[in-house]
Amino acid sequence: xxxxxxxxxxxxxxxxPQDEIKRAYRRLxxxxxxxxxxxxxxxxxxxxxxxxxxxxxxxxxxxxxxxxGANWKEGQEFKPPPNWDAGFEFSGAGYTGAxxxxxxxxxxxxxxxxxxxxxxxxxxxxxxxxxxxxAKIVIRLEDAYHxxxxxxxxxxxxxxxxGRVTTVPHxxxxxxxxxITEGQHIRLEGQGMPGIGGGPNxxxxxxxxxxxxxxxxxxxxxxxxxxPITPWEAALGAxxxxxxxxxxxxxxxxxxxxxxxxxRLKGRGLSSAKKKxxxxxxLRIVVPEAKTEEQKNLYREMAEKMGINxxx
Amino acid sequence: xxxxxxxxxxxxxxxDMECSLRxxxxxCNIPAEIIHEMIDEGLxxxxxxxPKQWRFTAVEIRRVQITLRLQRDLRVNLPGCAxxxxxxxELEELRRHxxxx
Numbered sequence: 001x002x003x004x005x006x007x008x009x010x011x012x013x014x015x016x017p018q019d020e021i022k023r024a025y026r027r028l029x030x031x032x033x034x035x036x037x038x039x040x041x042x043x044x045x046x047x048x049x050x051x052x053x054x055x056x057x058x059x060x061x062x063x064x065x066x067x068x069g070a071n072w073k074e075g076q077e078f079k080p081p082p083n084w085d086a087g088f089e090f091s092g093a094g095y096t097g098a099x100x101x102x103x104x105x106x107x108x109x110x111x112x113x114x115x116x117x118x119x120x121x122x123x124x125x126x127x128x129x130x131x132x133x134x135a136k137i138v139i140r141l142e143d144a145y146h147x148x149x150x151x152x153x154x155x156x157x158x159x160x161x162x163g164r165v166t167t168v169p170h171x172x173x174x175x176x177x178x179x180i181t182e183g184q185h186i187r188l189e190g191q192g193m194p195g196i197g198g199g200p201n202x203x204x205x206x207x208x209x210x211x212x213x214x215x216x217x218x219x220x221x222x223x224x225x226x227x228p229i230t231p232w233e234a235a236l237g238a239x240x241x242x243x244x245x246x247x248x249x250x251x252x253x254x255x256x257x258x259x260x261x262x263x264r265l266k267g268r269g270l271s272s273a274k275k276k277x278x279x280x281x282x283l284r285i286v287v288p289e290a291k292t293e294e295q296k297n298l299y300r301e302m303a304e305k306m307g308i309n310x311x312x
Numbered sequence: 313x314x315x316x317x318x319x320x321x322x323x324x325x326x327x328d329m330e331c332s333l334r335x336x337x338x339x340c341n342i343p344a345e346i347i348h349e350m351i352d353e354g355l356x357x358x359x360x361x362x363p364k365q366w367r368f369t370a371v372e373i374r375r376v377q378i379t380l381r382l383q384r385d386l387r388v389n390l391p392g393c394a395x396x397x398x399x400x401x402e403l404e405e406l407r408r409h410x411x412x413x
Contacts, residue, residue, distance in 0.1 A: 132339075134377065188322040275328070
């Protein structure tokens, strides 16, 4: 397994006092909270911070961790020395509300197991619904437009026969319904954390996010696309082929169109069974560069004959 | 041995969905008192005159769930959550606006 540098993760020195560790944790937790941060990888970072704090906030766990020495680097292959935890007794501490399901192997190996038998001890006395789980999945715009099948892998805490908590990857095959929009949630009943003591499982909520698309911008159910056209197409009108998520379509540009004009392709947005979305095509007029003398003369002729002042 | 892949289908929490107070409690795994407190704080607004007829939308479900996470992870109190949610929505709006340009 790989070594985790908990001090580095929290950005504190190895001899930092407890209150400094607390302050660093709170500052970083606010910054990287998945509901707040839109940064890539914020969720993983938030888990790392939580894991680091789970160990460093507890003087006993911190002391045990410190015994490995200061020479280890983040990500380095690591094997704890035999009996590294002799003389430490973690059993009283337990998790303090932290969601440990995504913690690293490093954490599980050293501090996870029966030492904090969250489920184990309670099994006989408690019956409790499993926790709801929340995850964000990034899908392609095309998958939302057509509907699709996806495989999602989540990390999940599992309690074995000895009541030990371990993290296992959990794959789910899910159907993405046609016309789902960004920010919507899919609720999968009973697919959350396992119930305790025979209680029902929690639910899984999947939040939909879209990967950046090279051509299209989405707003709710509507798709925006910018179409480059020539001045004569704008002035005289034309029929132009426009890409949509459902394939190419022909779009009629009315004569006398100005740059910035928006044309609507009805029903070409993200449409579900009940709701329709449209595609909006914004015209962008590309002004041809006058390179040769002949081309310049064309512009001069236009200047003379068109007699237009756009600032009036 | 052949195994068939079963694709799970869930409920989409879209703009059309509405749920009762009881549904909301079950979905978020919390007692109704907590929902009442959130309503008193103006954090969520049900439609309907009294609790039995209250209806909540996907937006409310989302706000309740984010609130629960902010409370658990960052120890933010209810007024703080209400403020954070409003600011987050505004931020989201601004981000969308920026992307359009």
